[in-house]
Amino acid sequence: MNPIDSFSRDYAEARARFLGALHALGDLAKHEAIAHPLKGPNGEDLATDVGLIGNPDAERVLVLISSTHGTEGTCGSACQFAWLNSDRPTSLPSNIRVVLIHAINPHGFAHVRRVTEDNVDLNRNFLDHDAPHPENPGYALLHDYLIPESWSAEARAEADKALQAFAEEYGQFALQAAISQGQYTHPDGLFFGGHAPTWSNRTLRAILEKHAGTARSVGLIDFHTGLGPHGTADLICNAAADSEDYQRLDRWYENGLSSPTAGTSTSAPLAGTMEHGVRQALPNARLSMITAEFGTYPIQRVFNALRGDHWLHARGTNDAALRKAIKDEVSKALYPDENDWKELVALRGRQLIDRATAGLANDP
Numbered sequence: 240m241n242p243i244d245s246f247s248r249d250y251a252e253a254r255a256r257f258l259g260a261l262h263a264l265g266d267l268a269k270h271e272a273i274a275h276p277l278k279g280p281n282g283e284d285l286a287t288d289v290g291l292i293g294n295p296d297a298e299r300v301l302v303l304i305s306s307t308h309g310t311e312g313t314c315g316s317a318c319q320f321a322w323l324n325s326d327r328p329t330s331l332p333s334n335i336r337v338v339l340i341h342a343i344n345p346h347g348f349a350h351v352r353r354v355t356e357d358n359v360d361l362n363r364n365f366l367d368h369d370a371p372h373p374e375n376p377g378y379a380l381l382h383d384y385l386i387p388e389s390w391s392a393e394a395r396a397e398a399d400k401a402l403q404a405f406a407e408e409y410g411q412f413a414l415q416a417a418i419s420q421g422q423y424t425h426p427d428g429l430f431f432g433g434h435a436p437t438w439s440n441r442t443l444r445a446i447l448e449k450h451a452g453t454a455r456s457v458g459l460i461d462f463h464t465g466l467g468p469h470g471t472a473d474l475i476c477n478a479a480a481d482s483e484d485y486q487r488l489d490r491w492y493e494n495g496l497s498s499p500t501a502g503t504s505t506s507a508p509l510a511g512t513m514e515h516g517v518r519q520a521l522p523n524a525r526l527s528m529i530t531a532e533f534g535t536y537p538i539q540r541v542f543n544a545l546r547g548d549h550w551l552h553a554r555g556t557n558d559a560a561l562r563k564a565i566k567d568e569v570s571k572a573l574y575p576d577e578n579d580w581k582e583l584v585a586l587r588g589r590q591l592i593d594r595a596t597a598g599l600a601n602d603p
């Protein structure tokens with residue numbers, strides 16, 4: 240299969256193709272669907288689908304996750320689909336089981352949003368919601384400018400001046416961090432981490448406990464898009480750079496890792512990441528997890544696309560052309576739909592899954 244053909248237009252197509260590829264593997268693959276309570280934009284059912292391949296008793300489990308950030312799922316889904324259609328499922332090392340989690344945030348994927356049905360950034364939602372939430376005073380300062388009253392060119396130009404002033408005073412990366420590190424004060428805002436575990440959070444924990452709960456060693460790749468150079472993967476590792484986990488992953492991926500806490504990543508250090516939830520769900524496993532972040536366009540373009548989407552969600556509009564322009568831009572910002580980009584992502588995605596499989600199978 241041509242690697243660029245592994246990409247789907249939307250959630251419905253991605254789901255159908257994922258299920259078709261699983262089905263084509265016959266007895267080699269098992270499937271489980273966890274139905275989402277809401278529907279897609281065309282009334283279609285939404286679900287997180289789990290594909291299970293390989294030795295069911297294996298103590299080494301590779302978990303591949305798509306669509307943590309909704310519409311970013313086009314990338315992860317393509318990597319999962321390409322893998323299912325390769326010779327890898329039939330030539331898996333006998334000590335490995337693979338758990339493919341397709342569309343952990345199916346509502347965001349189907350509705351072309353990065354967040355879940357409750358406007359929650361799933362990758363900021365995995366923390367103790369009974370404890371005080373982390374504070375983000377920078378975001379509180381910026382919120383009204385990120386999502387202004389009006390989305391007219393004039394109103395945005397005015398708001399952008401305030402964002403620019405923040406960047407000039409504190410630096411561009413400080414602006415990125417304030418916007419994206421996670422905030423728990425503005426439920427209609429950007430990168431809102433929620434006030435309770437959202438459906439996708441609870442569903443992920445249940446899947447991991449059920450299908451990887453007895454594993455001794457778990458490798459995990461969570462596929463994302465939006466940060467970094469076009470078509471390039473930043474392999475983000477949240478483990479401390481001097482930790483055993485980091486060093487093991489660095490071996491697996493041939494020195495390709497980046498670390499938000501060490502300042503070598505495209506990502507700022509984040510609150511409430513999925514990794515916390517994975518570690519809680521799998522307390523007995525050695526966890527080797529990376530976030531594979533594929534770059535699309537410059538960060539200002541990506542942030543502006545997300546601002547537009549959040550503005551649309553918070554304020555609404557009767558202007559059908561504006562609505563379409565905003566949705567097209569958020570889709571494009573997180574899924575360029577260009578052949579070179581797709582080819583780069585598909586090839587790198589296959590490499591990463593191969594590296595994780597080999598690392599997991601061969602580690603002592």
Ligand SMILES: [Zn+2]
Nearest residue numbers: 308311463464
């Ligand atoms: Zn993401």
